[in-house]
Ligand SMILES: N[C@@H](CC(=O)c1ccccc1NC=O)C(=O)O
Ligand SMILES: [Zn+2]
């Protein structure tokens with residue numbers, strides 16, 4: 001029987017974070033010695049560390065928050081493709097894979113899985129790439145980088161184009177040891193009512209026959 005494969009970045013105190021942003025930090029301020037019964041951990045974190053989803057409020061003042069988003073988008077069939085030969089996720093790169101249709105798309109880029117390293121460059125999603133995804137029926141896209149746009153971008157053309165085509169955003173998945181093909185995906189955000197993003201646990205399972 002197929003096993004679920006974890007494609008999440010482990011959350012530890014070495015995890016990379018956006019320059020200037022809050023890092024992920026876990027510690028145990030209350031120990032069993034202190035309480036007499038239990039250890040109690042505490043986490044401090046940005047919403048954009050590790051494997052996470054973006055809500056529209058991340059880049060739009062009146063955009064939806066995490067708890068407003070459709071939960072169904074984060075569970076279901078997905079297609080994993082390797083676009084590591086391209087430096088942009090554009091229509092031409094996507095067309096090279098001859099996909100007929102996909103509800104969810106996971107994209108491996110040329111960036112190696114190094115959760116403790118914040119990259120200088122990523123392969124951005126272009127507006128024509130987002131439009132082409134829409135024509136394939138894509139409702140969620142996941143990438144193995146911390147952003148859909150160049151790291152220094154303020155316009156966030158990729159994020160906005162995905163939003164205009166109603167495609168949900170998943171970032172920092174780890175895809176180095178998984179093959180191209182069809183999978184089932186689960187990547188549920190936490191029920192953060194006001195948040196612009198959420199850490200997720202992302203797992204995939206091969207679909208039989210693919
Ligand atoms: N848009 C990025 C995150 C991002 O831009 C960011 C995250 C934390 C701190 C600063 C950020 N961007 C610009 O200053 C993302 O794709 O999630
Ligand atoms: Zn993000």
Ligand SMILES: [Zn+2]
Pocket residue numbers: 054146147148159169171
């Ligand atoms: Zn983002």
